[in-house]
Amino acid sequence: MQVSRCPERSTTVVGTSLTLDQLVAAGLLIVGAGTLIEAGVEICHPTRAGERRLVAIGAGCHIRSGTVVYSGVVLGDRVQTGHHVMIRENATVGSHSVVGTGAVVEFGTIVGERVLIETRAYVTALMVVEDDVFIGPGVVTTNDRRMLWRREGAGQRLVGPILRAGARIGGGAVLLPAVEVGTRSVVAAGAVVTHDVPAFAVVAGNPARIIRMLSPDDEPVLDVGQ
Numbered sequence: 001m002q003v004s005r006c007p008e009r010s011t012t013v014v015g016t017s018l019t020l021d022q023l024v025a026a027g028l029l030i031v032g033a034g035t036l037i038e039a040g041v042e043i044c045h046p047t048r049a050g051e052r053r054l055v056a057i058g059a060g061c062h063i064r065s066g067t068v069v070y071s072g073v074v075l076g077d078r079v080q081t082g083h084h085v086m087i088r089e090n091a092t093v094g095s096h097s098v099v100g101t102g103a104v105v106e107f108g109t110i111v112g113e114r115v116l117i118e119t120r121a122y123v124t125a126l127m128v129v130e131d132d133v134f135i136g137p138g139v140v141t142t143n144d145r146r147m148l149w150r151r152e153g154a155g156q157r158l159v160g161p162i163l164r165a166g167a168r169i170g171g172g173a174v175l176l177p178a179v180e181v182g183t184r185s186v187v188a189a190g191a192v193v194t195h196d197v198p199a200f201a202v203v204a205g206n207p208a209r210i211i212r213m214l215s216p217d218d219e220p221v222l223d224v225g226q
């Protein structure tokens, strides 16, 4: 296994199409102290148009093998990726968040802090995921209601869901474009969310319906430090 180390940053970069030093020298990469980038990670993958833009990776991150971080991505401090993760151009992932194995964060999406994106979840383009959201394994989010790609203006019609702070999305749920999932609400495993979910609601089924309401005092988030 070929490993190169950059001591002044405590950072290891292996097997990118451009080395860490090349990316830094070109003004295309900033990496915080203590970040570990495993073998087989690609950083600053060019956009479809072939452009490379600055990638900023915070301190104490762990980027696991098989991850592809596209051009223009910003990762906060202590972000972790599993294996074979893709983070597309201009996406942002906030501090202490985890993007699990096989998950995809599409272009332009903003993921907040302390967000857990579980294995093989698909976080579509142009979404907003606020702080402390849980996205279960295999969740599918969508942004193109009528699937009119390759039509004129198709890109402008994309509208991703908004997941408000503390929302929890159960495994295998499907969220339709533009739905807003309210603060600390719960989407049951396998639900198909076609309408907005109110704050503190628990919804289930296809189409998802409210099965009960949580009180703001239910299941408080514990501050266990970082």
Ligand SMILES: CC(C)(COP(=O)(O)OP(=O)(O)OC[C@H]1O[C@@H](n2cnc3c(N)ncnc32)[C@H](O)[C@@H]1OP(=O)(O)O)[C@@H](O)C(=O)NCCC(=O)NCCS
Pocket: 136, 137, 169, 170, 171, 172, 186, 187, 188, 189, 190, 191, 202, 203, 204, 205, 211
């Ligand atoms: C939605 C959920 C939170 C509800 O949990 P709960 O409040 O303990 O609810 P209960 O298990 O008491 O079920 C209440 C009712 O909702 C139904 N229900 C529960 N989960 C459901 C689901 N995913 N889809 C459809 N109906 C569901 C139950 O069958 C029950 O109906 P009944 O009263 O007719 O028997 C839970 O079932 C769930 O789906 N959790 C997601 C788990 C997950 O994906 N975790 C990801 C990380 S592993």
